[in-house]
Amino acid sequence: MDELRELYQEVILDHSRRPRNFGELCEANCKAEGHNPLCGDEVTLSLLVEDGVVSDLRFEGSGCAISMAAASTMTETAKGRPVAELRRFFEAFHSLVTGHGKPQDRPDLGKLLAFGGVAEFPVRIKCATLPWHTLIAALDDEDAPITTED
Ligand code: ZN
Helix, strand or coil: CHHHHHHHHHHHHHHHHCCCCECCCCCCCEEEEEEECCCCEEEEEEEEEECCEEEEEEEEEECCHHHHHHHHHHHHHHCCCEHHHHHHHHHHHHHHHHCCCCHHHCCCCHHHHHHHHHHHCHHHHHHHHHHHHHHHHHHCCCCCCEECCC
16 A cells, blocks of 8 residues: 555656646637635646547646646546546546545546545645646636636
8 A cells, every 4th residue: 555655646746747738739729727726726728629529738837746746647638538538537536536436436547546645635635626627617618717716
């Protein structure tokens, strides 16, 4: 278990130090901004959605290691996936980091499982879910900036 925990920590550190898909996507057809006032995390997403699939996406922003690693791993997970599948991933990720639901009811979260430890730190949950909330807002095509405070 400790080894697994170390591995998970490694994933989070690696993604927070070297975020993947960072920047702005010029050909984006959908965008959303999210912020988590509790921690000061900010995430802006730009996505190219074609035929119900997220063909490409990038994120910009700043914040704590958890929020940046969550944004980076979210973009890796989302790229090339159907929108419907991503909604299921969002629900599964949410149940993982809040410690609710049964693992066997979730789709295979892959490296997103690294965020399972967040459930022990309730103050960090919103840092981890911010990029996912922002993704769903972008897919729902909400123009208003979203916040975790509502
Ligand atoms: Zn944070």
